[in-house]
Amino acid sequence: MKKIIPPFTKETAAEKVQLAENAWNSKNPEQVxxxxxxxxxxxxxxxxxxxxxxxxxxxxxxxxKELHYELRKHLWSFTDNRISVRFEYEWQHAETGQWYRTHGNEHWEFDSEGLMKVRDMSANDIKIKESERKFINQ
Incomplete structure (x- = not known):
């Protein structure tokens, strides 16, 4: 994974957000x-x-639990070592088969090496029909 360290610019903050989206969409916990x-x-x-x-x-x-997980993150704001994002992701509940779209916000704080030392996330889940999915990548 490319190393991006603070202080962030608009370009490096946006790149950090995209790298995070890519990593989470890998669904590889160790990599993330x-x-x-x-x-x-x-x-x-x-x-x-x-x-x-x-x-x-x-x-x-x-x-x-969250099958067919597909995430989109969007840069909301940034400072020297902090980034805020809004996100949406879609997934299917493993037990019930119900589809959801989750909307939320994250606030990130990074250390001098560019590693995230604080992640604060809030989200809401909305039931959707499979036909209402926006993110069909799988």
């Missing part, structure tokens, strides 16, 4: 976790956890 610092602190909805092992565990569970 490498973008985060060893002690990265996460809030994902109502879950709070710290560290790469917890990130891998969280993402493994997530992608076992």
């Amino acid at each position: 976790a490498l973008a985060y610092s060893i002690g990265s602190q996460w809030r994902n909805r109502d879950k709070f956890f710290t560290g790469r092992k917890a990130i891998v565990d969280f993402l493994s569970n997530k992608w076992n």
Whole structure:
């Protein structure tokens, strides 16, 4: 993965967001976790956890439940070492077969090496019909 370190410009912040989207769409928890610092602190909805092992565990569970996951991230704003994004992703619930579109926001803070040390995420899930999907990549 390309190393982009702070301070960010509009171009490097947008590139960081695109790299994150690409990594998450790989659905490879170990690969995704490498973008985060060893002690990265996460809030994902109502879950709070710290560290790469917890990130891998969280993402493994997530992608076992959220089938056909397809994500889009959009740069919202940035400062020297922080980036905010809005995102949408679509997925099918593994147990029920129901399709969802999830909308949310993330706030990221990076260390001097360009690794994310804080990730704060809020999101809402909306039931959709399979015919209403916007992201059909699989």
